[in-house]
Amino acid sequence: MRAHDSATAPTTIAVAPAPAAVPAPPAPAPAPSPAASADPGPAAVLASSPAPAPAPGRAGRQGVLLAALGVVAFSLTFPSTVWGLESFGPWSLVAVRSVLAALIAGAFLLAGRVPLPDRRHLPGLAVVAGGVVIGFPLLTTLALRTSTTSHAAVVVGLLPLTTAVLAALRTGRRPSRAFWAAAVAGAAVVLAFTVQQSGGALSAGDLYLFGALLVCAAGYTEGGRLARLMPGWQVIGWALVLCLPLTLPASAAALALEPVRLTAHGVVGLVWVAAGSTFFGLYVWYRGMAAIGIPRASQLQLAQPLLTLVWAVLVLGESLPAAAPLAAVGVLVCIAATQRAKD
Structure with missing residues (x-):
């Protein structure tokens, strides 16, 4: 009791006429704010701004690696x-x-218990779905009925430059003149190579190919923008799921009308374009674009036509053109220039 009384003595004499001589009671410690003390949890972390990024050099290298991995996956398409x-x-x-x-x-979305995307993201997801889930695969598949693999690569040869242009218009980012010069030079190298290999003649599938070019560039641009607001795998995941009301009945109708002759090649090709090109490829591609920017990532696709020719030789038994190594060196120089150019 004596200890208690002495401890409370300052409070008792605080009402004395000479308050200046009496020590004031200790101020209570400020209560921690809910924002600082509450555990945000996985859902809040996903919904909030991204965590602090690694050092720019490391983040840039990771972004380039992811985007390049996407290009390799696309080259097998x-x-x-x-x-x-x-x-x-x-x-x-x-x-x-x-x-x-x-x-x-x-x-993956169910396993991660990912909430439905915000309504404000639905228009962008619709562009991704129309461009890279339905538009590009359909138009290029129709073109490949009459065009060779090497000739169809002209689409990918123009795609990086088209994507960079659409990204500049959509996001407002303005790459430097050095970037544009290298991008145009790279597109010219790829175009010259592919046109030379096709003999300079346009095939019946070129209208499909140029249409695929436009819709895919739009899908890449919008997907790259959304990948800054949500994880890249969720961008392509929700775009694919949103297409199910169209693709499910379309699958049933097409399988009923078109003959199916299952072969080992046919099954492997279907599995890769579904799991490799469409899901995995776009997942790492959008992550890479979110890390290094849409214009820089798009220029890595300058290597895609040449990679496609390599796969055509190894997988389809086509012959490798003599000019391919020279074109590859020119493309690599242009890619290096675009990656070093500043915005």
Whole structure:
């Protein structure tokens, strides 16, 4: 009791006429704010701003690696589509690949208990779905019925420059003149190479190819923008799931109308374009674009036509053109220049 009384003595004499001589009671410690003390949890972390990024050099290297991995996955798309056409019709192949990719994406979304995307993101997801889930696969598959793999690579040769232009218009980012000079030079190298290999003649599938170019560039641009607001795998995942009301009935109708002749090549081609190109490829591609920017990532695709030719030799048995090594060196120089150029 004496200890208690002495401890409270300052409080008792605080009402004395000479307050200046009496020590004031200790101020209570400020209560921690809910924002500082509450554990945000996984859902809040995903919904909030991204965590502090690594050092720019490291983040840049990771972004380049992810985008380059996406380019490698995309470079196998045309050879895999040719294999898939051995077993399926063009409409069946596109519809079934989208359904299979959507099932894979849906499983990941369910396992991660990912909430539905915000309503404000739906228009952008619709552009991604129309461009890279439906538009590009359908138009290129129709083109590959009459065009060779090397000729179809002209689409990818123009795609980096088109994506960079659309990204500048959509996001307002303005790459430097050095970037544009290297991008145009790279596109010119790829165009000259592919046109030379095709003899300078336009095929009947060129209208499909140029249409695929435009819709894919739009899908890449919008997907890269959304990948800054949500994880890249969720961007392509929700785009695929949103297409299910269209791709499910389309698959049933196409499989009923087009003959199916299952072969090992056909099944492997279908599995790759669904799991490799459509889901995994776009997942790492959008992550890379979010890390290093859409214009820089898009220029890595200058290497895609040459990689496609390599796969065409190894997978389809086509011959490698003599000019391919020279074109590869020119493309690598242009890619290096675009990656070093500043915004």
